[in-house]
Amino acid sequence: DFSRRTLIKTAALAVPATLAMPWVSARAAAKFTYKYGNNLPLTHPLNVRAAEAADRIRAATNGDLDIRIFPNNQLGGDTDMLNQVRSGAIDFFTPSALVIATLVPSAPINAVGFAFPSYDKVWAAMDGDLGAYVGAEIEKVGLHMMKNVWDNGFRQLTTSAKPVVTPDDLAGIKIRVPVSPLSISLFQSLGAAPTPMQFSEVYTALQTKVIDAQENPLPILQTAKLYEVQKYGMLTNHIWDGFLFIASGKTWSRLPEDVRKIAEGALNESGIKQREDIAKMNSSVKADLESKGMVFNAPDPAPFREVLKAKGFYAQWHEKFGDEAWTRLE
Numbered sequence: 001d002f003s004r005r006t007l008i009k010t011a012a013l014a015v016p017a018t019l020a021m022p023w024v025s026a027r028a029a030a031k032f033t034y035k036y037g038n039n040l041p042l043t044h045p046l047n048v049r050a051a052e053a054a055d056r057i058r059a060a061t062n063g064d065l066d067i068r069i070f071p072n073n074q075l076g077g078d079t080d081m082l083n084q085v086r087s088g089a090i091d092f093f094t095p096s097a098l099v100i101a102t103l104v105p106s107a108p109i110n111a112v113g114f115a116f117p118s119y120d121k122v123w124a125a126m127d128g129d130l131g132a133y134v135g136a137e138i139e140k141v142g143l144h145m146m147k148n149v150w151d152n153g154f155r156q157l158t159t160s161a162k163p164v165v166t167p168d169d170l171a172g173i174k175i176r177v178p179v180s181p182l183s184i185s186l187f188q189s190l191g192a193a194p195t196p197m198q199f200s201e202v203y204t205a206l207q208t209k210v211i212d213a214q215e216n217p218l219p220i221l222q223t224a225k226l227y228e229v230q231k232y233g234m235l236t237n238h239i240w241d242g243f244l245f246i247a248s249g250k251t252w253s254r255l256p257e258d259v260r261k262i263a264e265g266a267l268n269e270s271g272i273k274q275r276e277d278i279a280k281m282n283s284s285v286k287a288d289l290e291s292k293g294m295v296f297n298a299p300d301p302a303p304f305r306e307v308l309k310a311k312g313f314y315a316q317w318h319e320k321f322g323d324e325a326w327t328r329l330e
């Protein structure tokens with residue numbers, strides 16, 4: 001019976017095809033195709049783990065939510081992406097609290113110089129009172145922050161001309177800092193000459209010697225290849241920095257509640273794994289950068305803190321952040 005055989009054959013072909021390539025039908029059926037932008041290369045754990053979360057979200061929502069990642073400043077620098085996530089032009093963005101401070105001044109309380117001596121204290125604060133406070137402040141401007149903060153790392157100073165051992169060595173050094181009042185104030189108080197600049201411009205500015213120095217965690221030095229344009233690394237640990245996983249309030253609220261729950265759950269879970277990745281890199285990256293020609297030292301932080309105290313840095317920022325936020329640091 002010809003027609004029956006054709007039917008069976010067609011069915012036999014069709015079934016393995018969808019089994020072998022489930023994402024074809026899933027992608028085609030996506031109800032929500034959302035954009036996530038950031039400023040780091042695909043090799044950074046931020047992107048590796050976000051891609052993994054996106055896969056799990058796609059599977060768990062039967063393809064309804066398809067998060068596409070635009071790494072490496074493809075959608076513009078941080079300032080552009082911050083505007084886009086506010087307007088809903090992009091759906092997710094992972095700024096450092098330093099960067100979102102232009103919009104939410106109270107956000108970077110974690111980034112007060114030398115506030116955290118260790119990761120234990122960092123996660124106790126960020127998974128507890130401090131993180132909850134920052135999340136609530138961010139909701140007030142129409143953005144949604146996922147509960148778990150991802151890890152950027154402790155920021156370390158790098159220079160091209162000479163190493164820094166004491167605060168005196170910083171005098172007049174042209175250092176790039178994120179576009180953030182707190183970073184500018186910190187390095188001004190230490191006697192350096194900070195230039196605020198988006199991360200997207202840092203590599204070229206160092207290469208062309210427009211600036212002499214910058215500061216970022218070890219995993220960024222490695223994945224963004226800043227070791228190619230910097231010689232000296234100082235393990236100053238002067239700021240602990242995280243990525244706030246932000247959704248645009250406008251487009252986040254358009255997702256059905258069950259989809260939001262799946263997405264936030266997967267992102268929070270991947271955030272914990274991303275913290276573990278960074279922890280591993282914290283103990284392995286220095287040796288790799290040394291093999292690539294960088295020279296490291298570990299300055300005593302005490303004299304840096306003394307200068308900051310003497311210059312009124314802590315008093316000034318305590319007043320700006322206010323008691324409510326400041327007590328969550330202590």
Ligand code: TK8
Pocket residue numbers: 039040078094095096098099152178179198199215216217220241
């Ligand atoms: C956060 C990070 C980066 C940033 C910067 O967006 O501009 O230095 O703090 O460390 O990618």
